[in-house]
Amino acid sequence: MKPQTRKKYVSKTVAGLKPSGIRRFFDLASSMDGVISLGVGEPDFVTSWSIREASILSLEQGYTSYTANAGLLELRQEIAAYLRRKFHVDYCPETEIFVTVGASQAIDLALRAIINPGDEVIIVEPSFVAYEPLVVLAGGKPVAVHTSGEDKFQLNPVHLERAITERTKAVIICSPNNPTGTVLSPAELEAIARLAEAYDLLVVADEIYAELTYEGVYMSMAAVSGMRERTILISGFSKGFAMTGWRLGFAAAPEEILQAMLKIHQYAMMCAPTMAQYGALEALRNGERDVVEMRNSYRRRRNYFVASLNEIGLPCHLPGGAFYAFPSIKPTGLTSEQFAERLLIEEKVAVVPGNVFGQSGEGYIRCSYASSLEQLQEAIKRMKRFLARL
Amino acid sequence: MKLSDKELEIIEILEKDARTPIDVLAKMVDLPVEETEVLVKKLEEAKVIVQYTALIDWRKADGREGVTAMIDVKVTPKRGVGFDEVAERIYRFPEVKSVYLMSGAYDLSVVIEGRSMAEIAQFVSEKLSTLDSVISTTTHFILKKYKHDGIVFDQGDQDRRIVVSP
DSSP states (O other): OOGGGGGGGSOHHHHHSOOOHHHHHHHHHHTSSSOEEOBOOSOSSOOOHHHHHHHHHHHHTTOOSOOOTTOOHHHHHHHHHHHHHHHOOOOOTTTSEEEESHHHHHHHHHHHHHOOTTOEEEEEESOOTTHHHHHHHTTOEEEEEEOOGGGTTOOOHHHHHHHOOTTEEEEEEESSOTTTOOOOOHHHHHHHHHHHHHTTOEEEEEOTTTTOBOSSOOOOGGGSTTOGGGEEEEEESTTTTTOGGGOOEEEEOOHHHHHHHHHHHHHHTSSSOHHHHHHHHHHHHHOHHHHHHHHHHHHHHHHHHHHHHHHHTOOOOOOSBTTEEOOBOGGGTOOHHHHHHHHHHHHOEEOEEGGGGOGGGTTBEEEEOOSOHHHHHHHHHHHHHHHHHO | OOOOHHHHHHHHHHHHOTTOOHHHHHHHTTOOHHHHHHHHHHHHHTTSSOOOOOOOOGGGSTTOOOEEEEEEEEEOOBTTTBTHHHHHHHHTSTTEEEEEEOSSSOSEEEEEEESSHHHHHHIIIIIITTSTTEEEEEEEEOOOOSEETTEETTOOOOOOSOSBOO
């Protein structure tokens, strides 16, 4: 059989998913030397030693078996306490919280647990690349609501309402947002909440970057009045605690919804890795100081990097959270893909073209500032040189 | 001296890297360059920023021999001046790098640098032990420095992350 013909075995749904635009840049950037990568979607910190040490200790003591499907009860209790302390939301650790393999798995489970064939799920774009394919894989129909750079990528409730139909089941929001860094304001959250109530929708709230909010107090979707009922709150340890490789997240939702997610989880995954759960336990008990220090460090780098982007002629709003700057490259007249590709080849700076995050990301690039200050300075130097040549 | 948030931020950044250029520093704390300069100057004048130094890994400087010792010193405090007077008598010696008053089994912790063990031994027996208030000394030589002032000397700082990720 020719390799080509084997493609017929792949399911139509999977074959129909568009390839990740990030993949191409990954391959290109990986093949080059001396690249400064601002394309990385993860912290530049190694996980705190105390967390690593706690995980190592659990291995030494032989905690190598499965945990409960929902995760260690101790950890769920800590998560409940953390959610109460940080976001003033109350969830029962026995029935309303469970531990997942990264926030990504929690999003997948949330969608699979709520979508009936043909249900529509609204995605606020530009958005994390996984939402759309995960909605499709769950049998749903993704519907994009666009936000624009002119509004600093704030969500316009009128646009959201226009996208709602009688098939709409849920809205996925991500705040602080990957790739724009935009944080939904209390007023926007309130507007989403009122629409969710009016049209009987669920909100899948991806709050994985909540710890990395630089101004004011973070407000969770679930903390908006009346929204605890309608929210599937998803977060994890990857970003705030610099634990991406541990693959550990969690979901919190009203019992009926959470148990539906857990039902899939117990068949598909059993439980999240045990040693990672012991690390997470330490993160929640004693990790606050490190989180604050990392947050301060990101904030300073953000200030430097965004000011510098504006200075060299790439207009950029000051993102309220996450560790991404999302400058406009429209003044150059290039498309996002052209800009990113030429910048990589000519100056060896890797960024992610904005269009991979949805159509409304066109004309922008995502630059992660989770890199050392020296690297950021060098990247700015190279980008300035690149722009001067255009 | 009560510091503002911006001033605190400035000294935190400079403590990690004293050579942060002023324009970068200004952007990091979100202030105009001139205003940042004024704040740094003020912190220098108030001796909040005492000095800018380099952290050297002397093992890599061939041809320069040296040893460091930490000496636990028990002393008799003096009425009126407590430990301050004897501490001053000790820290005036240029070979003494630091002097701390400690809680616990001894009183002063003295860090001293010399070219050889013999030189340090001579200092301890001739200069330190002979001071009136000094009751006893215990000398510990440092064999290897792994971490100093929060910096690991042989830190592999390679970035293990994949180059592009969502």
